Amino acid sequence: MNKRVLTFLCLVLNIFFSILIVLLNKMVYVRIGFPNVTLSMIHFAITFLGLIICEKLDVFCIKDVAIKEMVPxxxxxxxFVVLTNLSLEHNTxxxxxxTKMLTTPCVVVMQAICYKKxxxxxxxxxxxxxxxGVVINFYYDIRFNILGTIYATLGVIVTSLYQVWVSRKQKEFQMDPMQLLxxxxxxxxxxxxxxxxxxEPIGNTLQHSWTFTDILMVLLSSVVAFFVNLTSYWIIGYTSPLTYNMVGHSKFCLLLLGGAIIFHESLALNQAIGITLTLIGIVLYARVKMKDGISNISRLTLEEGKPLYKT
Incomplete structure (x- = not known):
């Protein structure tokens, strides 16, 4: 399959699975009370199991790399996973x-400071x-809480660092997304x-009165998390961290709708204004980056003496 077609398919699937995982995880936290870090651990384990199956089916081949290089x-x-899940658990x-939209400016700052981009x-x-827009939303959020804000802020910082590192490490080791994951x-x-x-004491989790629906929700959440990780790695590795963030923002309106319908979450007027302002910034950013990309392609093509289009 053509890489462009595969990347586009991953973008679409990533949007779908990312929306689904947020709604599923929120239901697991709110309706089941499943512990956060334990759920993240199960997600990682199921993801590894999924990758073993993919490797056996010759979807990818394992590439040798020193374990110490993978630890950071x-x-x-x-x-990234634990803090964003804690943010989801304690915030609307x-x-x-x-708050996740702050990852875009954070990635810009990190790349500018650390890599002189x-x-x-x-x-x-x-x-x-x-x-x-994010600041306004937080200020007027009727369910604002300090703990949720701390988790959200730390989540943005670690997520930004993670996305930048994934992109650079993948290029450094010449590994595809599945090999790295x-x-x-x-x-x-x-x-x-x-x-x-x-x-999270294990005894408390084991003593929970588990129903078939509870177990199914946790397993389904884990399987969806595998596909979120897989498509996210492909997007970050074969485009850029910024592209990944910009595509991710298209999930925003659907998630708001899902939160309002499923969890009866409402927005104050000023909060809605903040969200709108953020979305305007996102759209403007996407347009500027798109124009920059087209300009760079045109400049490089002219420097190489090649025509812009085939005739």
Missing amino acids: IALTFCG IGTYQV KFGLLVKLTLIPIIA YYQAPLSAAMLFVIVPFL
């Missing part, structure tokens, strides 16, 4: 999703309404396995 990215993966779906003035200006998933599961007994 596995740590950030743990932090609307606030959870709006240059961004144009228009790109920087489009980040202002994004940040302002094959090492990362079991390492992350093992790390969480060590800390779960201290954060």
